[in-house]
Structure formats: C-alpha cells, structure tokens
Amino acid sequence: MELNLDQILQSERAWEYVLLDIVRSENLDPWDIDISRLTAKYTERINQMKEFDLKVPARLLLAAAILLRMKSDRLVDSEEREAYAELLRGDEEFLFGDDDEESGPSEEVPLLTLITKRKHLRKITLEDLIGKLEVSMRPKERKVKVEPFVLVFDEVDITEQIEELYTKIMESKKDKIPFDDLLPSKTREDMINTLMPLLHLANDSKVKLVQEKLFEDLYVLSEKN
Template identity: 30%
Template structure:
C-alpha cells in the first residue's frame, strides 16, 4: 500500500513525513473498509505501528540500543496486535525512527517490526506447546490423582489439615498436586482453603454440610 501511494504521488518517497504518511495510510484503510475490501493483518500491523511512530514524532521518547534482523513474513500468518507489543517494538526502534527520511527507511523499519512480532508469536506458541504437553494424559492423570489422594489421606489421618507447600517442594510438584486437588475437590473427596492471595493452601477432608 505504501509503494502504491508513492507511485500515485500521494507521498514523497524521498522525503517522508511520518505524521503525514500515517494519516494518509489510515485514510486508505478506511476507504478499503467502506468498499468491503479485505484488509490484511500485515496492513493493520503497519497501521498500528505508524500510529505510534506518529505519536513519537510529536512527543519524542528516550531511545533504546537494541537491533533486530529482518525475517521473511508468511502472508498466511496474522499478527496479534496489542498495546504491549507495539510499545515493545517501538522501544527497540525509536532511535532509528528519528532517522527515517525516505520510503525505503520507513519500509525497512516496518519489516523489522514484523520480525519482532513473528519472533514474539513463535515464543508464545512454544510456551503454549510446552504447557499443553506438560499436562498429563487422562490415564496418567487418574494415576496421579490417586497418588495424591493416598498421600494426603495418610497425612489427614494424623492431623486436621495439611498445606500444599508442605507436601510439594518444587514448582513441578505444586502444579501436579494442585491439578489433582482440583479434581478431588470437584469429586467432593477433599476441601481446600486459601486464606491469603498467593498464600499456601490448606487441604482437609470434604465435610458435607
């Protein structure tokens, strides 16, 4: 879209004014929407970044020292656009944004923003994958629930309650025990109580009122 605007003489490719380019770019998007034309995720991403570039041009912010390589963008991928991401992109690019003078400079910075977004998406997908694969399958889950219930039952035969942190001393164990506890609470085998936010969890036998 930016190249087309340059070809039509709507922007000067050799003397880029970020504020002017942003306003005209947004106007083009609005015109496309009125004509029911599909606006790609890439165009929306560019629009979001340009709006922040415009804001920085009006009220400059302290620059950052980071740099990023250009990564090819898959047209099938739709970027996730949010306030946190745009701020992250521009914190890493503000020094270079001030040096934008040509259309080539502007497109280069937008490409770098795409690269950052793509890496961020891949990190998020990897975290989600690791989380899903860490959740036990149903047959294993039932075994873990039984193990947790047996352990807690033995302890509760000697005392009124036990705390989660006293029986789970690692992050992995806490997650494993907590998931099992949720199932046991739902099945009305145990009851849990957390007196403070982020505090320890007391575990007792379920008592029907």
C-alpha cells in the first residue's frame, strides 16, 4: 500500500490513518485499546511531524486534544485526575501553541464525559474509538453554553468482516499478499474497512503484517507460511 505522506496529511481522515498505523506498529490490541499508550504515541507522532516542519492539519491536532481528555477522564483516582489536568493543559499548549492560529484546531474541542463505572472501566475497541472520535469532530453550531459531549461506547461486531477477510487470505495462492490485493476498491473507506479486521487477525497471530518503511507497501503473510 504505497501512500504519499503529503496526500495523507491533506486528507480529512489523516488522523485515522495515523491511529491505525500506531495500532499496527505498536502491536496494540484492537479489542482493548490502551488509551494512555495510544495517546502518548499519537502526540509523539505529531511532534515528529513538527520537527520535520510538516504542516499538521487542524483535525490531527483536534483528535490529539480529544484523546488527551479521554485519557484524563479514564483516570480513576481523583488526585491523579487533578494532577493530570495540569499536564493536559501543558500538552495542549505545546500541541497548539499560543500565537499560531492556523496550526491550531479551528473547531472547539468538546467536553467529554465517559459513561463507565470507575472501578470497572469498559474496554474500548478500535472501532469504538474511531467512531466516537469521528462523531466528536463533526461540525456543531456554536452555543453560548457548551453542553458536555457524552461518549457512550456501543459494542461493534466486525466478526463477519474478520472471517471473510481471513478466508480470502487463506484461499490466496500467494505467499506474500500485497494489501492492495485484499481491497474491494482503492477508496479510503475500503482501505480502512480492510485494515481494521486485518489488525484483529494480526493481533490473534493469524497473519503477519510486513511493512519495511512507514507509508510504503504493506504485505500480509498468513499462518500457513
């Protein structure tokens, strides 16, 4: 899957490409995303882009701010939450800066409230996370009073997609399958919908994903190899 970095950064869904790549490269469990680790790697990736003088899109920064607040909201201990709130403000200032309006998000970051029991925090799947980030970044009418945005994580079942993709991989005669061969089409939607179940298969050790360099061709090796 050969992707041009400039094209990705210009896409409205650049934040989603970055999330998926982090899940793949860091071997995160797509059935139980570690929000703290994902957030740390996401902000680290944005900082790397800034070091290379790349223009970071507003939606990438907006997603970072939402992830930081989700991470803070999932902290159980109240003192830990209060201490993290200070770090959060520092992280947002570092990400967005004080005087560069163009680099900061043009949309208001919604207040987030996770509906979950503090002693037994619900697992967040990759599909949950992407879906809720997508909803929270939709344009909203500005109001004088900002209402809290409530995140209620619904179960997302992609078992059928995973099984269909696994069957397709096992029936392939190639030992090393190019990611493009598994795509119904080259649309961004089909790329995302194919990559997500593929990450689940890799997490279950049913396939191996091979990509020598970031954004270069991605290959799939099945367990039969």
